[in-house]
Amino acid sequence: SIYFYLKKRMGSKLCKNTSSRLRLQMEPPSDGSHQVCVTVESLDEKGNTVKGPYAVTIHVEDINDNPPEFDQAKYTGVVRQNSRPGKPFMYIHATDRDDPTTPHAQLTYSILHHFPNPYTEMLFQIDNITGAISPSKMGSHYLDPQKQDTFTLVVTVKDMAGMTMNAFTSSADVIITVKESLWKAPATIRIQENSTQVHPVNISQVHSNEPDVIYDLFEKEKLPRFPFSIDQNGVIYVTEPLDREEKDTYTFFVVTKDKEGELVDKPLHIHVIVEDINDNPPVCKQAVTVIEVQENEGGGSNIGTLFATDMDEEDTLNSRLQFKIQSQVPAVPASNLFFIQQDTGILQLTSHSLNKRIASNYSLKVLVTDAVFQTICDVQIHVIDINDQIPIFEKSDYHNVTVAENLPVGTVILEIQATDGDEPATGSSYIIYQVKEGDPDNTFIIETDIETNRGFVKINKALDFETAPVYNLVINATNPEPLVPGVQYNSSSLTLFKVFVTNVDEPPVFHKTVYKGEVSEDIPVNTLVMMVEAYDPEGDTVRYSLEGDMRKWLRIDSITGQIHTASTLDREQQEMYTVDVVASELKNAAQKSKATLILHLIDVNDNPPQLAMDYPPFFCHPLSGGEKALIQATDADEQLYYSTFSFSLVDYMNTRNNWEISKVNATHAYLSPKHANFEEKVYNVPVIINDNGKPPLERKVNLEVNICKCSSEMSCFIEVQREHFWPTTSQAIGILIGVLLII
Known part of the structure; x- marks a missing residue:
C-alpha cells in the first residue's frame, strides 16, 4: 500500500530509474495515538537523494476486536439490612482495549442472574454506566440476614454500549453478604x-x-x-x-x-x-374532712373515710400512704373513741360510746405518711341526733275542701302541718308528706317547706268531675332517716282529708287532635274523605263545622262529622290542605273545641307540559350554519309525570324544511335552523311537547324565533331612527317596552 502510494506521487521517475532505491524511516507514535508517521525518499546507486524526503501519515482505524474485561474475576461486597434503596455499597469495573472514542469501548453493565431470587423483583440493582451496585426498593425492605445472608449476582458487561447483538460480552460473579442493620432503635x-x-x-x-x-x-x-x-x-x-x-x-x-x-x-x-422518685408529700383531698355519725352508732361501724393523694407514681411504694390518729379533741368520754385503718383511711368507732349531750363534735388530727414525707389532715366528726321521734300532725282530720274541676294543675288546695321532736335541719326531723290512700292516679302531690316542715297539697293532674267527683285521702308524715329500732310510725303521723270536685261545663273533646288523610286530586265532588268524632263531657249534643276552608273545597255534616268534597280539588294550587274542624255544644255554642284536618292531595297527570323560557330564542343574521338554541319544558304536575319530556315539530312541510329539533336531556332540547337562507324577521315554529304521564298529555306551542341583526354583545340590535323632535310620552313608553321585550 505504501509503495503504491509513493508511485502515484512520484510518477514515472520512480519507475525509470530502476537502479534507484527507496528508503523509509518510520517514527513510532510516542503519544499512544492511532497514527504512524513515515518519511519516504528515493536514492540513486550512490545513495544520493533523488526525490524526497516525503512525510507520510498512516491512520490506523479501530475495529471492535477486543472484548471487555473485568478488573477482577470475582467481586465481594457487604450490604446492611434496611439500607437506602439506590445507595451504592460497592462498584465493579471493566475495561476494553478498543478505541475509547468509539462505541467499541463504550461499556454497559447489567445483572444477568440473581441467586437466590425469592421474590418477583430483584433485591439488587446496578447502574449500567458506573457499575454501582445498590439495593432495590424491594431489597431495602426485604433484605434480612436471618432469612438469607449471602447472594450471588452474575454481572455482565457489554461493549458497543449494548446497542447491538454483535457486541462482546463478559461476566463476573459478585458475592454479596447481608449483615444486620446498624440502624436500630434502642430499647425503652x-x-x-x-x-x-x-x-x-x-x-x-x-x-x-x-x-x-x-x-x-x-x-x-x-x-x-x-x-x-x-x-x-x-x-x-x-x-x-x-x-x-x-x-x-x-x-x-x-x-x-x-x-x-x-x-x-x-x-x-x-x-x-x-x-419516679419519692419527691412529693401526701396531700389531704379536703382541707377539713367532715363526717356525720349518729349517736347510737355501734362499735366497729365504719363512719367515713379520710382521702389523701400523693403525686408520685401510682401503685408504687413512693405513693403508698399510711394513716394514724395523732390527737382527738375533746377526749371525752374517752381519748380513743375513733380508730383509722392504717392503709385505707377508713374511720371506725371503737365502741358504742357517742352521746350528743356529752360532745356533739370531735376534731381529729390524722398523720398521713409515705416512705419519706408526712402531712397532718384535719377531720371534723359531728354527732347527730338519732331518729327516735315520729312526726305528729296538728290535726287528725282536715275535713273537706270543694274545688272546681277546671282548677289549674299546680294549684294549692290545702296546707297541712306536722311537727318532729328530733334535731332540726336533719334527716331525722325533716318531714315527707305522702297520700297513702284514696289517690291511685296520683292526682295530688304534697310539697314540704324545708324550713317550717309545712305541707302544701297541690293538684298534680287535671281534675274530672265525671271520672272522680270525690277523693277520700289519707295522708302520712315520715322522715327520710330511718327510725331507730323500737320506734314505729302510728296514727299520730296520719291525717284525713276529703276533696269534693264540682262540675264545670266543659267544651266537647275530639278523639284525635289531628286528623290526616290522602285523596286523589281528581276525586268527584261529594266524595267522603274523612269522618271526625267528638263528645261532650256533660253529655250535651255536639255539632260540627269547618273553619279555614279558604278554597271552599270541603263541607262537613254538622251531625255526623262526615267531611265530603264540596268542589274540585287541585294539587297544583295546594298539595297539603289544612282546615280546622270545630265541635260545639248544641245548647251552648260558645263551648267549643278544635281539631286539625290535614288533607294530602295525590297528584294525577292533569297538566300538559309547557315551555319554561324567560325570553324567546334568536339567531344572528346572517346565519353561518350550526347554530342551536336551547329550549326547556316544565310541567305543573309532580315529578312522577314530567320526569321526561319528548319534543317534536308539527308535521308541516315548511317547518320540516326549515327547522329541526334534537333532545338534550329529560327537560331540554335544541332547536336548529336546517339552512342559512333565512330572512331577518320573526318566525313562528310549531313545537309539540309530550310528558310521560299515564295517560301522557301533549301541548302544541308556537315558538317565536327571531332572526335579527346582532350587536357586538351577541344580542339583537335595533336601529332607532333619530328625528328632530322629542317623542311623545306614549311613544317613549312604547319604544322602551319594545326594547325590553327584545332584550
Missing part, C-alpha cells in the same frame, strides 16, 4: 427524675448504616421545651433534669440526612420513660 430508655448529674447526660446511641450522615431529632409532640439532643456520632443526651409529675413519658424520632438534607434512613422511634 429509663431516666430517673430529678437527677443531680451534670447535664447533658448520655442516655443512648444509634448508628446509621451509612457513613458521614447528619443526625437530628424530630419531636412527635410539640412541647414548651424539648429536653433531648443528639451529636454527630449518634449519641443521644438528656439536657436537663426531668420531672415525672410534669411528664412521665417522651416519644421522639432520630433521623439521618445527607449533605443535601435528604433523609438517609427511616426515622427511628425513641421511647423514654421517666422513673
Whole structure:
C-alpha cells in the first residue's frame, strides 16, 4: 500500500530509474495515538537523494476486536439490612482495549442472574454506566440476614454500549453478604427524675448504616421545651433534669440526612420513660374532712373515710400512704373513741360510746405518711341526733275542701302541718308528706317547706268531675332517716282529708287532635274523605263545622262529622290542605273545641307540559350554519309525570324544511335552523311537547324565533331612527317596552 502510494506521487521517475532505491524511516507514535508517521525518499546507486524526503501519515482505524474485561474475576461486597434503596455499597469495573472514542469501548453493565431470587423483583440493582451496585426498593425492605445472608449476582458487561447483538460480552460473579442493620432503635430508655448529674447526660446511641450522615431529632409532640439532643456520632443526651409529675413519658424520632438534607434512613422511634422518685408529700383531698355519725352508732361501724393523694407514681411504694390518729379533741368520754385503718383511711368507732349531750363534735388530727414525707389532715366528726321521734300532725282530720274541676294543675288546695321532736335541719326531723290512700292516679302531690316542715297539697293532674267527683285521702308524715329500732310510725303521723270536685261545663273533646288523610286530586265532588268524632263531657249534643276552608273545597255534616268534597280539588294550587274542624255544644255554642284536618292531595297527570323560557330564542343574521338554541319544558304536575319530556315539530312541510329539533336531556332540547337562507324577521315554529304521564298529555306551542341583526354583545340590535323632535310620552313608553321585550 505504501509503495503504491509513493508511485502515484512520484510518477514515472520512480519507475525509470530502476537502479534507484527507496528508503523509509518510520517514527513510532510516542503519544499512544492511532497514527504512524513515515518519511519516504528515493536514492540513486550512490545513495544520493533523488526525490524526497516525503512525510507520510498512516491512520490506523479501530475495529471492535477486543472484548471487555473485568478488573477482577470475582467481586465481594457487604450490604446492611434496611439500607437506602439506590445507595451504592460497592462498584465493579471493566475495561476494553478498543478505541475509547468509539462505541467499541463504550461499556454497559447489567445483572444477568440473581441467586437466590425469592421474590418477583430483584433485591439488587446496578447502574449500567458506573457499575454501582445498590439495593432495590424491594431489597431495602426485604433484605434480612436471618432469612438469607449471602447472594450471588452474575454481572455482565457489554461493549458497543449494548446497542447491538454483535457486541462482546463478559461476566463476573459478585458475592454479596447481608449483615444486620446498624440502624436500630434502642430499647425503652429509663431516666430517673430529678437527677443531680451534670447535664447533658448520655442516655443512648444509634448508628446509621451509612457513613458521614447528619443526625437530628424530630419531636412527635410539640412541647414548651424539648429536653433531648443528639451529636454527630449518634449519641443521644438528656439536657436537663426531668420531672415525672410534669411528664412521665417522651416519644421522639432520630433521623439521618445527607449533605443535601435528604433523609438517609427511616426515622427511628425513641421511647423514654421517666422513673419516679419519692419527691412529693401526701396531700389531704379536703382541707377539713367532715363526717356525720349518729349517736347510737355501734362499735366497729365504719363512719367515713379520710382521702389523701400523693403525686408520685401510682401503685408504687413512693405513693403508698399510711394513716394514724395523732390527737382527738375533746377526749371525752374517752381519748380513743375513733380508730383509722392504717392503709385505707377508713374511720371506725371503737365502741358504742357517742352521746350528743356529752360532745356533739370531735376534731381529729390524722398523720398521713409515705416512705419519706408526712402531712397532718384535719377531720371534723359531728354527732347527730338519732331518729327516735315520729312526726305528729296538728290535726287528725282536715275535713273537706270543694274545688272546681277546671282548677289549674299546680294549684294549692290545702296546707297541712306536722311537727318532729328530733334535731332540726336533719334527716331525722325533716318531714315527707305522702297520700297513702284514696289517690291511685296520683292526682295530688304534697310539697314540704324545708324550713317550717309545712305541707302544701297541690293538684298534680287535671281534675274530672265525671271520672272522680270525690277523693277520700289519707295522708302520712315520715322522715327520710330511718327510725331507730323500737320506734314505729302510728296514727299520730296520719291525717284525713276529703276533696269534693264540682262540675264545670266543659267544651266537647275530639278523639284525635289531628286528623290526616290522602285523596286523589281528581276525586268527584261529594266524595267522603274523612269522618271526625267528638263528645261532650256533660253529655250535651255536639255539632260540627269547618273553619279555614279558604278554597271552599270541603263541607262537613254538622251531625255526623262526615267531611265530603264540596268542589274540585287541585294539587297544583295546594298539595297539603289544612282546615280546622270545630265541635260545639248544641245548647251552648260558645263551648267549643278544635281539631286539625290535614288533607294530602295525590297528584294525577292533569297538566300538559309547557315551555319554561324567560325570553324567546334568536339567531344572528346572517346565519353561518350550526347554530342551536336551547329550549326547556316544565310541567305543573309532580315529578312522577314530567320526569321526561319528548319534543317534536308539527308535521308541516315548511317547518320540516326549515327547522329541526334534537333532545338534550329529560327537560331540554335544541332547536336548529336546517339552512342559512333565512330572512331577518320573526318566525313562528310549531313545537309539540309530550310528558310521560299515564295517560301522557301533549301541548302544541308556537315558538317565536327571531332572526335579527346582532350587536357586538351577541344580542339583537335595533336601529332607532333619530328625528328632530322629542317623542311623545306614549311613544317613549312604547319604544322602551319594545326594547325590553327584545332584550
